[in-house]
Amino acid sequence: MKTFSGKALFLDRDDINTDEIIPAKYLTENTKQALKPYLFEDMNLEGFNNKKDLQEKSIIITRENFGCGSSREHAPWALEANGINLVIASSFARIFKRNMFNCGMMAVELSPEVINRIFSVFSNSETEIETLFDESSFTLKAGEIKESVNFEISEFDRALVMAGGWVEYADSRY
Amino acid sequence: MGKTIAEKIFESHIIDNPCDDIYVIRLDAVFCHEITTPIAINDLIARGKDRVFDISKVKAVIDHVSPAKDSKTATQGKILRDWARRHKIRDFYDIGRNGVCHAIFPEKGFARPGFTIIMGDSHTCTYGAFGAFAAGVGTTDLEVGILKGVCALRYPETIRINVTGKMQKGVFAKDIILSVIGLIGVNGATNNVIEFAGPVVSNMSMDARMTMCNMAIEAGATCGICAPDMTTVEYLWDFIRDEYKTKEKALEAFQILCSDPDASYAKTVQHDVSSLEPVATFGYRPDNIKPVKAMEGTKIDQVYIGSCTNGRIDDLRVAAEILKGNKISDSLRGVVSPATPKIYRQALDEGLITVFLEAGFCVTNPTCGACLGMSNGVLAEGEACASTTNRNFIGRMGKGGMVHLMSPATAAATAIAGHITNSKLFNGR
Numbered sequence: 152m153k154t155f156s157g158k159a160l161f162l163d164r165d166d167i168n169t170d171e172i173i174p175a176k177y178l179t180e181n182t183k184q185a186l187k188p189y190l191f192e193d194m195n196l197e198g199f200n201n202k203k204d205l206q207e208k209s210i211i212i213t214r215e216n217f218g219c220g221s222s223r224e225h226a227p228w229a230l231e232a233n234g235i236n237l238v239i240a241s242s243f244a245r246i247f248k249r250n251m252f253n254c255g256m257m258a259v260e261l262s263p264e265v266i267n268r269i270f271s272v273f274s275n276s277e278t279e280i281e282t283l284f285d286e287s288s289f290t291l292k293a294g295e296i297k298e299s300v301n302f303e304i305s306e307f308d309r310a311l312v313m314a315g316g317w318v319e320y321a322d323s324r325y
Numbered sequence: 326m327g328k329t330i331a332e333k334i335f336e337s338h339i340i341d342n343p344c345d346d347i348y349v350i351r352l353d354a355v356f357c358h359e360i361t362t363p364i365a366i367n368d369l370i371a372r373g374k375d376r377v378f379d380i381s382k383v384k385a386v387i388d389h390v391s392p393a394k395d396s397k398t399a400t401q402g403k404i405l406r407d408w409a410r411r412h413k414i415r416d417f418y419d420i421g422r423n424g425v426c427h428a429i430f431p432e433k434g435f436a437r438p439g440f441t442i443i444m445g446d447s448h449t450c451t452y453g454a455f456g457a458f459a460a461g462v463g464t465t466d467l468e469v470g471i472l473k474g475v476c477a478l479r480y481p482e483t484i485r486i487n488v489t490g491k492m493q494k495g496v497f498a499k500d501i502i503l504s505v506i507g508l509i510g511v512n513g514a515t516n517n518v519i520e521f522a523g524p525v526v527s528n529m530s531m532d533a534r535m536t537m538c539n540m541a542i543e544a545g546a547t548c549g550i551c552a553p554d555m556t557t558v559e560y561l562w563d564f565i566r567d568e569y570k571t572k573e574k575a576l577e578a579f580q581i582l583c584s585d586p587d588a589s590y591a592k593t594v595q596h597d598v599s600s601l602e603p604v605a606t607f608g609y610r611p612d613n614i615k616p617v618k619a620m621e622g623t624k625i626d627q628v629y630i631g632s633c634t635n636g637r638i639d640d641l642r643v644a645a646e647i648l649k650g651n652k653i654s655d656s657l658r659g660v661v662s663p664a665t666p667k668i669y670r671q672a673l674d675e676g677l678i679t680v681f682l683e684a685g686f687c688v689t690n691p692t693c694g695a696c697l698g699m700s701n702g703v704l705a706e707g708e709a710c711a712s713t714t715n716r717n718f719i720g721r722m723g724k725g726g727m728v729h730l731m732s733p734a735t736a737a738a739t740a741i742a743g744h745i746t747n748s749k750l751f752n753g754r
């Protein structure tokens with residue numbers, strides 16, 4: 152199973168599409184690792200710098216409809232190549248979400264209210280998230296502030312995460 | 326209650342139901358090409374799972390850029406070639422024997438009624454022309470297909486399109502499928518299977534059915550599908566004669582698969598094509614269609630005849646018939662790409678290649694080439710191409726280029742005129 156704990160990167164925008172996550176011109180790469188330097192290269196967010204802001208981050212927190220646009224699986228791969236296995240958002244594009252779990256990664260939806268609160272409380276401080284997978288909860292910590300949030304994922308998605316993705320799941324089961 | 330052909334095939338292949346709406350099915354064939362497979366191969370290697378579930382069911386071809394145009398595409402070909410050799414994959418078509426995947430695999434008899442097929446390519450839906458359930462998939466699904474011969478999919482609901490009426494002169498399968506996409510929209514069949522039925526489809530050749538099913542994805546469908554009949558049997562006969570002994574026996578076996586009269590459909594669309602005229606696309610979406618007449622005079626810089634949609638022998642015959650004795654306009658260039666070596670040879674034998682050359686066309690070797698804007702006819706910024714391919718997305722044939730999708734007949738007539746025009750003017754069928 153992959154790790155889902157670490158420092159959070161806040162992307163305060165709706166509709167971040169897969170072209171922003173990984174531009175189409177890198178789809179000709181032949182390994183997942185080769186995508187690493189290009190994650191969020193064309194990100195449309197004021198003040199964002201993909202070289203600087205991604206450092207040491209392993210979780211993304213964002214808003215509505217993350218991963219919309221083309222269904223390319225290069226989007227989760229580019230995240231994974233950068234050690235980011237968990238995206239928390241108020242909603243996801245359907246195929247992106249499937250691709251995440253198929254890769255043994257997690258795309259977790261929280262209500263817009265909870266996302267709003269997390270943004271208002273944590274987005275300006277260095278935030279550490281601890282994921283308690285068995286308990287389906289996150290603990291967010293920034294300095295003295297600490298908060299626990301529960302999440303829900305389907306049974307199948309849980310099994311995929313535990314197996315390490317669809318390839319591993321299928322290989323052990325069929 | 327009865328079942329549709331897609332439901333029958335799907336259900337007979339289910340091996341697991343890991344969650345509510347997801348079913349795992351057994352695959353009869355997994356097809357691979359050099360663009361989407363290398364990353365799957367490398368990932369399998371990285372996982373220590375460089376295996377192939379059944380080398381007789383996995384087929385591969387180098388087709389998208391052939392011969393390689395630079396070191397990047399050469400590397401993609403090499404990864405696929407090395408992998409095919411390493412695993413002793415018999416049916417691997419390397420440069421020289423290769424053709425566009427969705428044309429060469431059917432030609433070799435690899436698409437059969439009742440088969441489940443996946444490939445890392447969106448136009449995998451083409452094989453539905455044979456009464457197969459065939460879906461384009463992403464890399465992770467392709468990896469699992471190669472490794473285990475299974476795929477996880479949603480239960481397919483079917484949209485039935487009954488094509489009726491009498492086709493006018495100059496109207497072809499391409500016009501019908503474009504009109505269907507125009508009718509239901511680019512999302513009109515998302516996550517569904519489109520079953521093409523009715524007398525017009527029954528009377529179509531396999532080449533024409535492939536043109537129809539090929540573009541099912543442009544309406545969002547997982548798969549296009551046609552009921553197998555005697556035309557299917559005739560096409561496949563050389564490959565299935567040992568199995569079935571007589572054509573009637575083969576037909577009988579295939580007809581068990583066909584949709585039951587009381588099958589239930591998500592939607593049934595009646596499409597009378599009697600008044601349909603030749604059509605073409607005008608925008609960046611395949612459902613942006615207009616009668617060719619309404620686009621008469623649109624300036625064109627290149628005519629492209631080829632691809633998995635319309636690069637087959639029927640298509641070349643129709644185009645050559647119109648081009649015969651004519652020269653293409655000085656204001657544009659023409660590129661024709663027979664989709665496989667067999668089609669190329671047939672076109673040579675029938676004198677079609679000579680017609681193209683005399684008309685002033687550039688005849689390329691079989692490859693996807695310009696269809697995806699990677700080689701053999703990439704457009705310059707601001708140029709427009711009259712094309713028999715299937716996608717007109719922005720930049721598809723080159724950055725800043727416009728693609729007008731149309732039938733080979735309309736493309737040939739356009740080549741002569743120098744601008745979009747109706748093939749009827751040129752004694753097209």
Ligand code: SF4
Pocket residue numbers: 389425426427446448632633634692693696697714715
């Ligand atoms: S001819 Fe075009 S659409 Fe068909 S497989 Fe090749 S690139 Fe894809």
